[in-house]
Amino acid sequence: MLQVDNVCKKFRNTPALQGVSLQVEQGETVVLMGPSGCGKSTLIRCINRLAEPDSGDITFGGRSVLAMDSAELLDYRRRIGFVFQHFNLINRLSILENTALGLVMAGMERNAALDAARAALLKVGIGAEMWERAPAQLSGGQRQRVGIARALSGRPDLMLWDEPTASLDPILVQEVLEVMEGLAAESHAGMLVVTHEISFAMRAADRILLMDQGRIVEAGSPGQILQAPTSTIGLRYQKLWRVRYTELPLRTAAYAHKSITRPLSGGSMPSAQKMVEVQQ
């Protein structure tokens, strides 16, 4: 459905993309990960044509995105849902109006757009009691879910996500990740997701692409990347995964051990046996 072929992009002397190729099929969830500054946002922006590649090609449904005139580009963008790191909601409009705005601007009749917006909001867990509020009257996680609903409301064929949880606190991150995981599992849209959330990538991705310095350095299923990474970046993610998600019980054991030897302030040192009993 989406094909990116050998795309290069430079900013003055900074090579942001150095021959990136990838594809996303319908219904597929592809997660793009890599260190800060490696070119992930630039790639997403090139796909949406918010940035112009210097060379290479991007095709969508067999048509060259780079050769599209402005009317074709408008139509192409309507078929894409784009979720940013920042919510970009308009504060003087209600949640419902924010969600419907893109559809109305794309020419949909107002009542039909409001119906589509309501359906999208319900899908991401934003109930009717919040629809008339201003964006400022929602939590960060709720605002980002409205951003997702806005992207979903046009029933896009492709969704581009650029670090949708990056500006949220950990509890809100979880809230938004659950919505994203649900969509990844059930949506017919292809999804290209830039995220640093390794647990999301491991659970929701059909494929993971790892980027470094403007290049895709590794591609594979979550299992492949986790068990047998071949790139330096892959090894780093593997280590991160192990430390965060598989070695956690060991840290609790180490803490129990430490407290056995720590003297208590102003008192006698209890026997190790007693401390272990207390710990248990």
Ligand SMILES: Nc1ncnc2c1ncn2[C@@H]1O[C@H](COP(=O)(O)OP(=O)(O)OP(=O)(O)O)[C@@H](O)[C@H]1O
């Ligand atoms: N508009 C711009 N002008 C000049 N340089 C830019 C511009 N946008 C990006 N760059 C540079 O291009 C490189 C890639 O940036 P990009 O934003 O794509 O990285 P990223 O992988 O999205 O990083 P992060 O994880 O921090 O969001 C960086 O070196 C960045 O400084």
Ligand SMILES: [Mg+2]
């Ligand atoms: Mg970025």
